[in-house]
Amino acid sequence: KYSTSRSNQCLYFPAGRLEWSSHFNSCPLPEVIATGKAPVAWSFPPNCITPPPTENKTSPKPDCLFSSTAFRNGHGISLVASTITTSHLIGIGSFNDEPLPLAAQRRESLGPAYKIVPVEGKGMGVVSARHIKRGEIIMMDYPAVLIGTSFLANSKPHHRRRILKKAIKQLPEGTRKKVEGLSRGKEEYEVDAILGPNANTVLVGEEGGGQVHVGLFAETARINHACRPNAHSRFSERRLTMEVMAHRAIKVGEEITMSYIPITTPIEERKKYLKEHWGFECTCSLCRSSPQDIEESESWRRRQKSLKATIQDATSGEFYSDAIAMSEEWLQFADWDMVHPLWPEYHDSLADLYFRNGDMMNAMRYARMAYDGWVKFGSIDDEKLENAKVLVDKLDKISEEKRR
Numbered sequence: 043k044y045s046t047s048r049s050n051q052c053l054y055f056p057a058g059r060l061e062w063s064s065h066f067n068s069c070p071l072p073e074v075i076a077t078g079k080a081p082v083a084w085s086f087p088p089n090c091i092t093p094p095p096t097e098n099k100t101s102p103k104p105d106c107l108f109s110s111t112a113f114r115n116g117h118g119i120s121l122v123a124s125t126i127t128t129s130h131l132i133g134i135g136s137f138n139d140e141p142l143p144l145a146a147q148r149r150e151s152l153g154p155a156y157k158i159v160p161v162e163g164k165g166m167g168v169v170s171a172r173h174i175k176r177g178e179i180i181m182m183d184y185p186a187v188l189i190g191t192s193f194l195a196n197s198k199p200h201h202r203r204r205i206l207k208k209a210i211k212q213l214p215e216g217t218r219k220k221v222e223g224l225s226r227g228k229e230e231y232e233v234d235a236i237l238g239p240n241a242n243t244v245l246v247g248e249e250g251g252g253q254v255h256v257g258l259f260a261e262t263a264r265i266n267h268a269c270r271p272n273a274h275s276r277f278s279e280r281r282l283t284m285e286v287m288a289h290r291a292i293k294v295g296e297e298i299t300m301s302y303i304p305i306t307t308p309i310e311e312r313k314k315y316l317k318e319h320w321g322f323e324c325t326c327s328l329c330r331s332s333p334q335d336i337e338e339s340e341s342w343r344r345r346q347k348s349l350k351a352t353i354q355d356a357t358s359g360e361f362y363s364d365a366i367a368m369s370e371e372w373l374q375f376a377d378w379d380m381v382h383p384l385w386p387e388y389h390d391s392l393a394d395l396y397f398r399n400g401d402m403m404n405a406m407r408y409a410r411m412a413y414d415g416w417v418k419f420g421s422i423d424d425e426k427l428e429n430a431k432v433l434v435d436k437l438d439k440i441s442e443e444k445r446r
């Protein structure tokens with residue numbers, strides 16, 4: 043799929059257990075790993091750690107720290123991941139800087155959509171700096187640090203902390219200061235206290251659609267939780283970008299919030315999770331509202347959850363017309379305040395269901411809606427748009443063949 047030059051072997055030779063190998067030191071700096079697409083310049087020699095051999099004696103894959111201070115116009119990134127994941131990211135062009143799509147350029151020209159300010163009872167938070175339209179992308183953020191969970195699980199605590207401290211230290215000053223200024227958890231060690239309440243999990247890498255990685259996005263990390271949020275985030279592996287988009291129109295000065303847990307989680311479970319995993323009692327507007335409001339929202343969640351599960355069951359059992367009827371109902375009943383503004387995604391799956399059910403006309407109707415939706419959405423990653431185009435073209439071809 044892509045080629046990574048083997049002439050520069052620095053990437054592939056682990057330095058041993060957190061030791062600098064003479065091999066690395068002999069590498070020219072900055073490290074340039076030539077790929078089929080574009081070079082990535084590492085600003086420091088990679089620092090690798092080889093996990094202990096596994097019981098079945100398979101050779102363990104080293105995890106290395108790679109830092110680039112040039113990434114995204116000086117934002118910088120420190121990646122602590124396997125060499126396989128790193129090569130994969132280089133191969134799919136994740137480190138390349140490409141011009142922003144037109145929709146994003148237009149947004150940028152409107153000026154910043156948000157500012158980070160103190161918010162009562164929550165520390166800092168993000169509020170809108172101008173009127174934000176429904177479905178608008180409010181924030182584009184890049185990982186300051188991206189860490190493979192295999193590294194977190196397999197490295198010894200002091201090795202882990204040493205590498206992570208170094209990962210932060212190797213960031214450009216502006217980003218490093220943002221990271222160091224994030225709110226801290228109660229963890230004993232500084233890196234753990236920074237990562238604890240601020241990191242997100244994202245899927246990165248090959249093998250079955252990606253592996254869980256922990257990403258520290260210094261701006262996104264300022265967004266507080268709400269049980270009835272007005273925004274949602276979405277990560278693009280290809281563009282190594284976190285996009286935050288509005289579920290509904292947001293007034294100037296209104297707080298921008300996201301749900302830290304799946305939206306259909308019942309209230310008691312939500313409270314318990316937020317307390318145990320995040321260490322806070324939620325003070326969002328829904329948690330402070332009347333029992334009647336809370337019950338209304340809970341019944342909405344119950345219905346959403348059961349409808350989604352039934353749609354999944356019907357789809358996997360190939361009862362497509364049932365799945366279609368329920369998906370149509372789900373679309374009617376899902377409101378913009380509560381669901382992700384990702385209508386194109388739902389239109390996409392409806393197009394697929396109609397297609398499987400042999401109803402080409404409705405399949406085309408939804409495929410076009412999905413395509414138009416992705417155009418309007420204006421994500422930095424046009425993968426969804428490309429896929430929607432492929433489906434529209436395929437359906438076009440089928441109906442053309444039928445006409446002949």
Ligand SMILES: C[S@@+](CC[C@H](N)C(=O)[O-])C[C@H]1O[C@@H](n2cnc3c(N)ncnc32)[C@H](O)[C@@H]1O
Nearest residue numbers: 164165166225239263264266267322324325326
């Ligand atoms: C990802 S940070 C959000 C930004 C953080 N408020 C700050 O000052 O940087 C998560 C932390 O914010 C606070 N927080 C987020 N949402 C909250 C809420 N709904 N109610 C109370 N505290 C909240 C908690 O302390 C939580 O551990």
